Amino acid sequence: MKKVLYTFASLSLILAACSKKDVVDTEKPENEVERSHQEAKSDTEKGKEQTETKEDTPLIAFEDLTTEHLLAMTIYEQQVIDEFNEYVLPTADEIFAGEYSRPLYPGGESADVTNKxxxxxxxxxxxxxxxxxxxxDPLTxxxxxxxxxxGMSVFxxxxxxxxxxxxxxxLTYQEALNYGHKYNIxxxxxxxxNNENILNLIERMNSYENMEAYYKKIDSMYGE
Structure with a gap:
Protein backbone atom coordinates (compact mmCIF):
# COMPACT_ATOMS: atom_id res chain seq x y z
CA MET A 1 0.00 0.00 0.00
CA LYS A 2 2.82 2.39 0.92
CA LYS A 3 4.49 1.56 -2.36
CA VAL A 4 1.31 2.44 -4.25
CA LEU A 5 0.96 5.74 -2.36
CA TYR A 6 4.62 6.58 -3.00
CA THR A 7 4.22 5.83 -6.68
CA PHE A 8 1.06 7.96 -6.84
CA ALA A 9 2.76 10.86 -5.04
CA SER A 10 5.76 10.72 -7.36
CA LEU A 11 3.49 10.68 -10.38
CA SER A 12 1.60 13.72 -9.04
CA LEU A 13 4.84 15.66 -8.57
CA ILE A 14 5.96 14.82 -12.10
CA LEU A 15 2.60 15.90 -13.54
CA ALA A 16 2.66 19.13 -11.52
CA ALA A 17 6.18 19.91 -12.71
CA CYS A 18 5.23 19.25 -16.32
CA SER A 19 2.13 21.39 -15.94
CA LYS A 20 4.19 24.26 -14.50
CA LYS A 21 6.73 23.93 -17.31
CA ASP A 22 3.93 24.07 -19.88
CA VAL A 23 2.61 27.26 -18.29
CA VAL A 24 6.05 28.84 -18.34
CA ASP A 25 6.62 27.74 -21.93
CA THR A 26 3.21 29.15 -22.86
CA GLU A 27 3.76 32.49 -21.11
CA LYS A 28 7.29 33.02 -22.44
CA PRO A 29 6.32 33.48 -26.09
CA GLU A 30 3.53 35.87 -25.06
CA ASN A 31 6.02 37.99 -23.13
CA GLU A 32 8.43 37.90 -26.03
CA VAL A 33 5.68 38.92 -28.46
CA GLU A 34 4.66 41.79 -26.19
CA ARG A 35 8.27 42.89 -25.84
CA SER A 36 8.72 42.67 -29.62
CA HIS A 37 5.63 44.79 -30.13
CA GLN A 38 6.93 47.38 -27.67
CA GLU A 39 10.34 47.44 -29.34
CA ALA A 40 8.75 47.75 -32.78
CA LYS A 41 6.54 50.58 -31.53
CA SER A 42 9.55 52.29 -29.99
CA ASP A 43 11.54 51.95 -33.23
CA THR A 44 8.59 53.32 -35.22
CA GLU A 45 8.22 56.31 -32.92
CA LYS A 46 11.97 56.92 -33.00
CA GLY A 47 11.98 56.75 -36.79
CA LYS A 48 9.03 59.13 -36.94
CA GLU A 49 10.79 61.59 -34.64
CA GLN A 50 13.95 61.43 -36.75
CA THR A 51 11.92 61.99 -39.93
CA GLU A 52 10.09 64.94 -38.39
CA THR A 53 13.37 66.41 -37.15
CA LYS A 54 14.89 66.04 -40.61
CA GLU A 55 11.84 67.64 -42.22
CA ASP A 56 11.95 70.51 -39.73
CA THR A 57 15.63 71.23 -40.40
CA PRO A 58 15.90 73.84 -43.18
CA LEU A 59 18.50 73.62 -45.91
CA ILE A 60 19.74 77.08 -44.90
CA ALA A 61 19.74 78.03 -41.22
CA PHE A 62 18.68 81.59 -40.43
CA GLU A 63 21.70 82.17 -38.19
CA ASP A 64 23.99 81.14 -41.07
CA LEU A 65 22.71 83.78 -43.50
CA THR A 66 25.46 85.66 -45.31
CA THR A 67 25.48 88.62 -47.68
CA GLU A 68 25.64 86.11 -50.53
CA HIS A 69 22.56 84.26 -49.26
CA LEU A 70 20.62 87.50 -48.95
CA LEU A 71 21.68 88.74 -52.38
CA ALA A 72 20.70 85.43 -54.01
CA MET A 73 17.30 85.50 -52.30
CA THR A 74 16.81 89.13 -53.29
CA ILE A 75 17.68 88.36 -56.92
CA TYR A 76 14.94 85.74 -56.96
CA GLU A 77 12.43 88.25 -55.60
CA GLN A 78 13.62 91.44 -57.31
CA GLN A 79 10.99 93.68 -58.83
CA VAL A 80 11.32 95.75 -61.98
CA ILE A 81 12.07 99.47 -61.82
CA ASP A 82 8.87 101.07 -63.05
CA GLU A 83 10.56 103.97 -64.83
CA PHE A 84 12.62 101.64 -67.02
CA ASN A 85 10.50 98.49 -66.83
CA GLU A 86 13.69 96.61 -66.09
CA TYR A 87 15.34 94.67 -63.27
CA VAL A 88 18.28 96.06 -61.33
CA LEU A 89 20.28 92.84 -61.83
CA PRO A 90 20.09 89.98 -64.31
CA THR A 91 17.59 87.31 -63.28
CA ALA A 92 18.63 84.04 -61.68
CA ASP A 93 17.89 82.17 -64.93
CA GLU A 94 20.12 84.57 -66.87
CA ILE A 95 22.93 84.19 -64.34
CA PHE A 96 22.74 80.41 -64.64
CA ALA A 97 22.72 80.73 -68.44
CA GLY A 98 25.83 82.91 -68.25
CA GLU A 99 24.50 85.77 -70.39
CA TYR A 100 21.70 88.31 -70.71
CA SER A 101 20.37 90.63 -73.40
CA ARG A 102 19.19 94.21 -72.86
CA PRO A 103 18.51 97.27 -75.03
CA LEU A 104 21.59 99.43 -75.47
CA TYR A 105 19.73 102.30 -73.81
CA PRO A 106 17.42 101.46 -70.86
CA GLY A 107 13.79 102.19 -71.64
CA GLY A 108 14.57 102.83 -75.28
CA GLU A 109 13.87 100.92 -78.47
CA SER A 110 17.48 100.24 -79.42
CA ALA A 111 18.64 96.79 -80.46
CA ASP A 112 19.44 94.30 -77.72
CA VAL A 113 23.03 93.80 -76.67
CA THR A 114 24.09 90.42 -75.29
CA ASN A 115 26.42 90.52 -72.29
CA LYS A 116 28.32 87.64 -70.74
CA ASP A 137 18.94 102.69 -40.65
CA PRO A 138 22.39 101.08 -40.34
CA LEU A 139 23.15 99.58 -43.75
CA THR A 140 26.13 97.86 -45.35
CA GLY A 151 24.51 102.71 -64.37
CA MET A 152 25.45 101.07 -61.10
CA SER A 153 23.57 98.36 -59.24
CA VAL A 154 23.70 98.81 -55.47
CA PHE A 155 22.79 96.23 -52.83
CA LEU A 171 21.46 109.86 -55.02
CA THR A 172 19.89 110.57 -51.67
CA TYR A 173 18.57 107.62 -49.70
CA GLN A 174 15.00 108.55 -50.61
CA GLU A 175 15.92 108.72 -54.30
CA ALA A 176 17.52 105.29 -53.98
CA LEU A 177 14.19 103.95 -52.75
CA ASN A 178 12.53 105.42 -55.85
CA TYR A 179 14.99 103.54 -58.09
CA GLY A 180 14.75 100.25 -56.25
CA HIS A 181 12.90 98.20 -53.69
CA LYS A 182 13.24 97.04 -50.10
CA TYR A 183 12.88 93.33 -49.25
CA ASN A 184 12.02 91.95 -45.81
CA ILE A 185 14.75 89.53 -44.69
CA ASN A 194 14.91 75.22 -48.66
CA ASN A 195 15.69 76.48 -52.15
CA GLU A 196 18.77 74.61 -53.43
CA ASN A 197 19.16 77.13 -56.25
CA ILE A 198 20.15 79.74 -53.67
CA LEU A 199 23.28 77.69 -52.96
CA ASN A 200 23.85 77.14 -56.69
CA LEU A 201 23.58 80.88 -57.30
CA ILE A 202 26.08 81.61 -54.52
CA GLU A 203 28.63 79.41 -56.30
CA ARG A 204 28.61 81.96 -59.14
CA MET A 205 29.38 84.87 -56.80
CA ASN A 206 32.69 86.40 -55.75
CA SER A 207 33.13 89.01 -53.03
CA TYR A 208 35.71 91.81 -53.00
CA GLU A 209 36.74 93.99 -50.07
CA ASN A 210 36.95 97.12 -52.24
CA MET A 211 36.96 98.41 -55.82
CA GLU A 212 40.73 98.11 -56.07
CA ALA A 213 40.59 94.37 -55.39
CA TYR A 214 37.77 94.01 -57.91
CA TYR A 215 39.59 95.83 -60.72
CA LYS A 216 42.73 93.84 -59.99
CA LYS A 217 40.73 90.64 -60.55
CA ILE A 218 39.17 92.03 -63.74
CA ASP A 219 42.59 92.96 -65.11
CA SER A 220 43.88 89.45 -64.43
CA MET A 221 40.84 87.91 -66.14
CA TYR A 222 41.34 89.88 -69.33
CA GLY A 223 45.14 89.84 -69.27
CA GLU A 224 45.65 93.55 -68.82
Missing part, protein backbone atom coordinates in the same frame (compact mmCIF):
# COMPACT_ATOMS: atom_id res chain seq x y z
CA UNK A 117 28.15 86.92 -66.99
CA UNK A 118 31.50 85.42 -65.91
CA UNK A 119 30.50 85.91 -62.28
CA UNK A 120 28.33 87.99 -59.98
CA UNK A 121 30.74 90.38 -58.27
CA UNK A 122 29.90 91.77 -54.82
CA UNK A 123 32.11 94.76 -54.00
CA UNK A 124 32.11 96.36 -50.56
CA UNK A 125 31.78 100.15 -50.69
CA UNK A 126 31.31 102.95 -48.21
CA UNK A 127 27.95 104.67 -47.97
CA UNK A 128 29.58 107.89 -49.19
CA UNK A 129 30.49 106.10 -52.43
CA UNK A 130 26.85 105.54 -53.34
CA UNK A 131 24.75 108.10 -51.45
CA UNK A 132 25.03 111.83 -50.76
CA UNK A 133 23.41 111.42 -47.35
CA UNK A 134 23.43 108.80 -44.60
CA UNK A 135 20.26 106.76 -44.01
CA UNK A 136 18.93 106.48 -40.47
CA UNK A 141 26.53 98.76 -49.02
CA UNK A 142 27.81 96.79 -52.00
CA UNK A 143 28.10 97.44 -55.71
CA UNK A 144 26.99 94.37 -57.65
CA UNK A 145 28.15 93.59 -61.18
CA UNK A 146 26.98 93.08 -63.82
CA UNK A 147 24.09 95.55 -63.68
CA UNK A 148 20.98 94.71 -65.65
CA UNK A 149 20.90 98.15 -67.25
CA UNK A 150 23.16 101.18 -67.52
CA UNK A 156 22.43 97.16 -49.16
CA UNK A 157 21.86 94.95 -46.13
CA UNK A 158 20.19 96.18 -42.96
CA UNK A 159 19.02 94.49 -39.79
CA UNK A 160 15.54 93.67 -41.11
CA UNK A 161 15.63 94.31 -44.85
CA UNK A 162 17.74 94.40 -47.99
CA UNK A 163 17.70 97.19 -50.55
CA UNK A 164 18.44 96.76 -54.25
CA UNK A 165 18.47 99.79 -56.54
CA UNK A 166 19.98 101.22 -59.70
CA UNK A 167 22.01 104.41 -59.60
CA UNK A 168 22.78 106.66 -62.55
CA UNK A 169 24.56 109.21 -60.38
CA UNK A 170 24.72 110.55 -56.85
CA UNK A 186 12.43 87.22 -42.74
CA UNK A 187 10.09 86.94 -45.72
CA UNK A 188 13.01 86.23 -48.06
CA UNK A 189 14.26 83.54 -45.70
CA UNK A 190 10.91 81.82 -45.20
CA UNK A 191 10.39 81.63 -48.95
CA UNK A 192 13.87 80.39 -49.86
CA UNK A 193 15.27 78.55 -46.81
Missing amino acids: IPEVSIISVDVTDVLVDTPQ FYVVNPPSMG AVGETYTLLYSSLGE KELYEKHK
Whole structure:
Protein backbone atom coordinates (compact mmCIF):
# COMPACT_ATOMS: atom_id res chain seq x y z
CA MET A 1 0.00 0.00 0.00
CA LYS A 2 2.82 2.39 0.92
CA LYS A 3 4.49 1.56 -2.36
CA VAL A 4 1.31 2.44 -4.25
CA LEU A 5 0.96 5.74 -2.36
CA TYR A 6 4.62 6.58 -3.00
CA THR A 7 4.22 5.83 -6.68
CA PHE A 8 1.06 7.96 -6.84
CA ALA A 9 2.76 10.86 -5.04
CA SER A 10 5.76 10.72 -7.36
CA LEU A 11 3.49 10.68 -10.38
CA SER A 12 1.60 13.72 -9.04
CA LEU A 13 4.84 15.66 -8.57
CA ILE A 14 5.96 14.82 -12.10
CA LEU A 15 2.60 15.90 -13.54
CA ALA A 16 2.66 19.13 -11.52
CA ALA A 17 6.18 19.91 -12.71
CA CYS A 18 5.23 19.25 -16.32
CA SER A 19 2.13 21.39 -15.94
CA LYS A 20 4.19 24.26 -14.50
CA LYS A 21 6.73 23.93 -17.31
CA ASP A 22 3.93 24.07 -19.88
CA VAL A 23 2.61 27.26 -18.29
CA VAL A 24 6.05 28.84 -18.34
CA ASP A 25 6.62 27.74 -21.93
CA THR A 26 3.21 29.15 -22.86
CA GLU A 27 3.76 32.49 -21.11
CA LYS A 28 7.29 33.02 -22.44
CA PRO A 29 6.32 33.48 -26.09
CA GLU A 30 3.53 35.87 -25.06
CA ASN A 31 6.02 37.99 -23.13
CA GLU A 32 8.43 37.90 -26.03
CA VAL A 33 5.68 38.92 -28.46
CA GLU A 34 4.66 41.79 -26.19
CA ARG A 35 8.27 42.89 -25.84
CA SER A 36 8.72 42.67 -29.62
CA HIS A 37 5.63 44.79 -30.13
CA GLN A 38 6.93 47.38 -27.67
CA GLU A 39 10.34 47.44 -29.34
CA ALA A 40 8.75 47.75 -32.78
CA LYS A 41 6.54 50.58 -31.53
CA SER A 42 9.55 52.29 -29.99
CA ASP A 43 11.54 51.95 -33.23
CA THR A 44 8.59 53.32 -35.22
CA GLU A 45 8.22 56.31 -32.92
CA LYS A 46 11.97 56.92 -33.00
CA GLY A 47 11.98 56.75 -36.79
CA LYS A 48 9.03 59.13 -36.94
CA GLU A 49 10.79 61.59 -34.64
CA GLN A 50 13.95 61.43 -36.75
CA THR A 51 11.92 61.99 -39.93
CA GLU A 52 10.09 64.94 -38.39
CA THR A 53 13.37 66.41 -37.15
CA LYS A 54 14.89 66.04 -40.61
CA GLU A 55 11.84 67.64 -42.22
CA ASP A 56 11.95 70.51 -39.73
CA THR A 57 15.63 71.23 -40.40
CA PRO A 58 15.90 73.84 -43.18
CA LEU A 59 18.50 73.62 -45.91
CA ILE A 60 19.74 77.08 -44.90
CA ALA A 61 19.74 78.03 -41.22
CA PHE A 62 18.68 81.59 -40.43
CA GLU A 63 21.70 82.17 -38.19
CA ASP A 64 23.99 81.14 -41.07
CA LEU A 65 22.71 83.78 -43.50
CA THR A 66 25.46 85.66 -45.31
CA THR A 67 25.48 88.62 -47.68
CA GLU A 68 25.64 86.11 -50.53
CA HIS A 69 22.56 84.26 -49.26
CA LEU A 70 20.62 87.50 -48.95
CA LEU A 71 21.68 88.74 -52.38
CA ALA A 72 20.70 85.43 -54.01
CA MET A 73 17.30 85.50 -52.30
CA THR A 74 16.81 89.13 -53.29
CA ILE A 75 17.68 88.36 -56.92
CA TYR A 76 14.94 85.74 -56.96
CA GLU A 77 12.43 88.25 -55.60
CA GLN A 78 13.62 91.44 -57.31
CA GLN A 79 10.99 93.68 -58.83
CA VAL A 80 11.32 95.75 -61.98
CA ILE A 81 12.07 99.47 -61.82
CA ASP A 82 8.87 101.07 -63.05
CA GLU A 83 10.56 103.97 -64.83
CA PHE A 84 12.62 101.64 -67.02
CA ASN A 85 10.50 98.49 -66.83
CA GLU A 86 13.69 96.61 -66.09
CA TYR A 87 15.34 94.67 -63.27
CA VAL A 88 18.28 96.06 -61.33
CA LEU A 89 20.28 92.84 -61.83
CA PRO A 90 20.09 89.98 -64.31
CA THR A 91 17.59 87.31 -63.28
CA ALA A 92 18.63 84.04 -61.68
CA ASP A 93 17.89 82.17 -64.93
CA GLU A 94 20.12 84.57 -66.87
CA ILE A 95 22.93 84.19 -64.34
CA PHE A 96 22.74 80.41 -64.64
CA ALA A 97 22.72 80.73 -68.44
CA GLY A 98 25.83 82.91 -68.25
CA GLU A 99 24.50 85.77 -70.39
CA TYR A 100 21.70 88.31 -70.71
CA SER A 101 20.37 90.63 -73.40
CA ARG A 102 19.19 94.21 -72.86
CA PRO A 103 18.51 97.27 -75.03
CA LEU A 104 21.59 99.43 -75.47
CA TYR A 105 19.73 102.30 -73.81
CA PRO A 106 17.42 101.46 -70.86
CA GLY A 107 13.79 102.19 -71.64
CA GLY A 108 14.57 102.83 -75.28
CA GLU A 109 13.87 100.92 -78.47
CA SER A 110 17.48 100.24 -79.42
CA ALA A 111 18.64 96.79 -80.46
CA ASP A 112 19.44 94.30 -77.72
CA VAL A 113 23.03 93.80 -76.67
CA THR A 114 24.09 90.42 -75.29
CA ASN A 115 26.42 90.52 -72.29
CA LYS A 116 28.32 87.64 -70.74
CA ILE A 117 28.15 86.92 -66.99
CA PRO A 118 31.50 85.42 -65.91
CA GLU A 119 30.50 85.91 -62.28
CA VAL A 120 28.33 87.99 -59.98
CA SER A 121 30.74 90.38 -58.27
CA ILE A 122 29.90 91.77 -54.82
CA ILE A 123 32.11 94.76 -54.00
CA SER A 124 32.11 96.36 -50.56
CA VAL A 125 31.78 100.15 -50.69
CA ASP A 126 31.31 102.95 -48.21
CA VAL A 127 27.95 104.67 -47.97
CA THR A 128 29.58 107.89 -49.19
CA ASP A 129 30.49 106.10 -52.43
CA VAL A 130 26.85 105.54 -53.34
CA LEU A 131 24.75 108.10 -51.45
CA VAL A 132 25.03 111.83 -50.76
CA ASP A 133 23.41 111.42 -47.35
CA THR A 134 23.43 108.80 -44.60
CA PRO A 135 20.26 106.76 -44.01
CA GLN A 136 18.93 106.48 -40.47
CA ASP A 137 18.94 102.69 -40.65
CA PRO A 138 22.39 101.08 -40.34
CA LEU A 139 23.15 99.58 -43.75
CA THR A 140 26.13 97.86 -45.35
CA PHE A 141 26.53 98.76 -49.02
CA TYR A 142 27.81 96.79 -52.00
CA VAL A 143 28.10 97.44 -55.71
CA VAL A 144 26.99 94.37 -57.65
CA ASN A 145 28.15 93.59 -61.18
CA PRO A 146 26.98 93.08 -63.82
CA PRO A 147 24.09 95.55 -63.68
CA SER A 148 20.98 94.71 -65.65
CA MET A 149 20.90 98.15 -67.25
CA GLY A 150 23.16 101.18 -67.52
CA GLY A 151 24.51 102.71 -64.37
CA MET A 152 25.45 101.07 -61.10
CA SER A 153 23.57 98.36 -59.24
CA VAL A 154 23.70 98.81 -55.47
CA PHE A 155 22.79 96.23 -52.83
CA ALA A 156 22.43 97.16 -49.16
CA VAL A 157 21.86 94.95 -46.13
CA GLY A 158 20.19 96.18 -42.96
CA GLU A 159 19.02 94.49 -39.79
CA THR A 160 15.54 93.67 -41.11
CA TYR A 161 15.63 94.31 -44.85
CA THR A 162 17.74 94.40 -47.99
CA LEU A 163 17.70 97.19 -50.55
CA LEU A 164 18.44 96.76 -54.25
CA TYR A 165 18.47 99.79 -56.54
CA SER A 166 19.98 101.22 -59.70
CA SER A 167 22.01 104.41 -59.60
CA LEU A 168 22.78 106.66 -62.55
CA GLY A 169 24.56 109.21 -60.38
CA GLU A 170 24.72 110.55 -56.85
CA LEU A 171 21.46 109.86 -55.02
CA THR A 172 19.89 110.57 -51.67
CA TYR A 173 18.57 107.62 -49.70
CA GLN A 174 15.00 108.55 -50.61
CA GLU A 175 15.92 108.72 -54.30
CA ALA A 176 17.52 105.29 -53.98
CA LEU A 177 14.19 103.95 -52.75
CA ASN A 178 12.53 105.42 -55.85
CA TYR A 179 14.99 103.54 -58.09
CA GLY A 180 14.75 100.25 -56.25
CA HIS A 181 12.90 98.20 -53.69
CA LYS A 182 13.24 97.04 -50.10
CA TYR A 183 12.88 93.33 -49.25
CA ASN A 184 12.02 91.95 -45.81
CA ILE A 185 14.75 89.53 -44.69
CA LYS A 186 12.43 87.22 -42.74
CA GLU A 187 10.09 86.94 -45.72
CA LEU A 188 13.01 86.23 -48.06
CA TYR A 189 14.26 83.54 -45.70
CA GLU A 190 10.91 81.82 -45.20
CA LYS A 191 10.39 81.63 -48.95
CA HIS A 192 13.87 80.39 -49.86
CA LYS A 193 15.27 78.55 -46.81
CA ASN A 194 14.91 75.22 -48.66
CA ASN A 195 15.69 76.48 -52.15
CA GLU A 196 18.77 74.61 -53.43
CA ASN A 197 19.16 77.13 -56.25
CA ILE A 198 20.15 79.74 -53.67
CA LEU A 199 23.28 77.69 -52.96
CA ASN A 200 23.85 77.14 -56.69
CA LEU A 201 23.58 80.88 -57.30
CA ILE A 202 26.08 81.61 -54.52
CA GLU A 203 28.63 79.41 -56.30
CA ARG A 204 28.61 81.96 -59.14
CA MET A 205 29.38 84.87 -56.80
CA ASN A 206 32.69 86.40 -55.75
CA SER A 207 33.13 89.01 -53.03
CA TYR A 208 35.71 91.81 -53.00
CA GLU A 209 36.74 93.99 -50.07
CA ASN A 210 36.95 97.12 -52.24
CA MET A 211 36.96 98.41 -55.82
CA GLU A 212 40.73 98.11 -56.07
CA ALA A 213 40.59 94.37 -55.39
CA TYR A 214 37.77 94.01 -57.91
CA TYR A 215 39.59 95.83 -60.72
CA LYS A 216 42.73 93.84 -59.99
CA LYS A 217 40.73 90.64 -60.55
CA ILE A 218 39.17 92.03 -63.74
CA ASP A 219 42.59 92.96 -65.11
CA SER A 220 43.88 89.45 -64.43
CA MET A 221 40.84 87.91 -66.14
CA TYR A 222 41.34 89.88 -69.33
CA GLY A 223 45.14 89.84 -69.27
CA GLU A 224 45.65 93.55 -68.82
